[in-house]
Amino acid sequence: ISPPNLVEKSSHAVGSLAGSVVLPCHFSKLMFSTSTPHTWTDDEQLRIKWTKLEAEGEKVVLVSQAGVVKIGSAFLNRVVVKKRPLSDGDASLTMLGLRASDAGLYRCEVMLGMEDAQDTVRLNVTGVVFHYRSNVSRYSMDFLEAVAACQQAGANIATPEQLTAAFEDGLDQCDAGWLLDQTVRYPITRPRPGCAGDLLSRPGVRTYGTRPLTEKYDVYCFVDKLHGEVFYPPSIGEKLTLQQAREECEKHDSVLASPGHLFAAWRAGLNRCDYGWLSDGSVRYPITVPKPQCGGGLLGVRTLYKYENLTGFPEPSERHGAFCFKALKTCQSTAASFHKIEM
Numbered sequence: 639i640s641p642p643n644l645v646e647k648s649s650h651a652v653g654s655l656a657g658s659v660v661l662p663c664h665f666s667k668l669m670f671s672t673s674t675p676h677t678w679t680d681d682e683q684l685r686i687k688w689t690k691l692e693a694e695g696e697k698v699v700l701v702s703q704a705g706v707v708k709i710g711s712a713f714l715n716r717v718v719v720k721k722r723p724l725s726d727g728d729a730s731l732t733m734l735g736l737r738a739s740d741a742g743l744y745r746c747e748v749m750l751g752m753e754d755a756q757d758t759v760r761l762n763v764t765g766v767v768f769h770y771r772s773n774v775s776r777y778s779m780d781f782l783e784a785v786a787a788c789q790q791a792g793a794n795i796a797t798p799e800q801l802t803a804a805f806e807d808g809l810d811q812c813d814a815g816w817l818l819d820q821t822v823r824y825p826i827t828r829p830r831p832g833c834a835g836d837l838l839s840r841p842g843v844r845t846y847g848t849r850p851l852t853e854k855y856d857v858y859c860f861v862d863k864l865h866g867e868v869f870y871p872p873s874i875g876e877k878l879t880l881q882q883a884r885e886e887c888e889k890h891d892s893v894l895a896s897p898g899h900l901f902a903a904w905r906a907g908l909n910r911c912d913y914g915w916l917s918d919g920s921v922r923y924p925i926t927v928p929k930p931q932c933g934g935g936l937l938g939v940r941t942l943y944k945y946e947n948l949t950g951f952p953e954p955s956e957r958h959g960a961f962c963f964k965a966l967k968t969c970q971s972t973a974a975s976f977h978k979i980e981m
């Protein structure tokens with residue numbers, strides 16, 4: 639049997655949380671034509687199998703043959719292949735409602751009779767949903783203030799689909815927050831007294847439905863991938879006030895990171911066990927490597943509140959570290975610097 643002969647080799651796909659993506663798998667018709675003659679209209683014998691390759695083992699995503707499609711439980715209602723893949727030479731998988739946990743390595747196998755070809759595709763999923771509370775108090779923002787708060791935090795107000803995807807990835811937050819469609823909801827993966835909402839003891843996203851825009855809640859924000867770098871300045875010895883933190887970032891040709899920057903950096907793997915100032919005057923740190931002495935062994939971005947009831951930001955005179963953000967140089971500025979050099 640000739641070696642696997644797929645058109646695209648080790649491809650890469652990137653999708654955004656709650657969005658859709660195509661995992662490419664194009665097989666060459668020639669691959670099957672040499673040893674065994676086939677009629678190309680005959681999709682019946684063609685078998686397509688998509689598998690997710692995980693450290694714990696392989697997980698079947700989808701198997702399709704002769705119009706019969708079987709889908710793995712984690713992917714129900716979220717994956718589809720073409721009805722007539724053979725005529726197009728296309729066994730690509732379309733995946734909807736992306737979750738962060740969908741990221742990883744996938745294998746596409748195409749089988750026709752005794753012949754078999756396979757390829758792998760790596761999928762990345764960008765974007766993160768985070769709960770945002772104003773510096774004033776819990777439940778202090780009407781809808782327009784909530785929209786503005788997410789923008790000030792370097793993000794956008796989240797959609798219900800994004801919150802649902804975040805819930806599927808394990809987000810648990812017992813605080814009602816505005817969403818883009820003017821509903822108020824919160825995600826609970828570990829049901830407990832006080833967080834029952836309309837789902838009682840079942841896990842799920844609780845909803846208050848559409849609310850009058852003047853009612854006040856927290857908000858859920860969404861930030862996609864980071865266009866730059868977040869860092870904790872290595873030179874910080876003594877801790878800094880908010881103003882000093884701003885100046886420290888300027889020394890590094892950067893600015894204080896927004897909460898959106900920090901959450902996006904956390905999602906991309908930033909791990910730092912030191913509280914640092916952010917541009918909105920909040921103080922937080924990102925944990926991606928669980929350690930008992932760091933955030934109690936939990937993963938996520940920790941926020942330092944002023945009061946025990948988890949409200950209020952620290953006083954600007956308090957001393958902490960800093961998270962700085964340096965934007966990626968755009969093409970335009972590269973062109974500009976070329977121009978300078980030529981002169």
Ligand SMILES: *[C@@H]1O[C@H](CO)[C@@H](O)[C@H](O)[C@H]1NC(C)=O
Binds near residue numbers: 650652761762
């Ligand atoms: C995908 O994620 C991996 C691991 O997080 C990273 O190294 C790689 O650069 C990412 N690729 C793309 C195209 O975003």
Ligand SMILES: *[C@@H]1O[C@H](CO)[C@@H](O)[C@H](O)[C@H]1NC(C)=O
Binds near residue numbers: 774
């Ligand atoms: C909250 O932040 C706003 C603007 O960012 C500021 O004007 C206001 O004084 C802050 N309120 C408190 C209680 O810190």
Ligand SMILES: *[C@@H]1O[C@H](CO)[C@@H](O)[C@H](O)[C@H]1NC(C)=O
Binds near residue numbers: 775946949
């Ligand atoms: C939280 O605690 C502070 C200080 O004790 C108090 O002023 C504030 O009203 C409390 N907020 C809520 C929402 O309970």
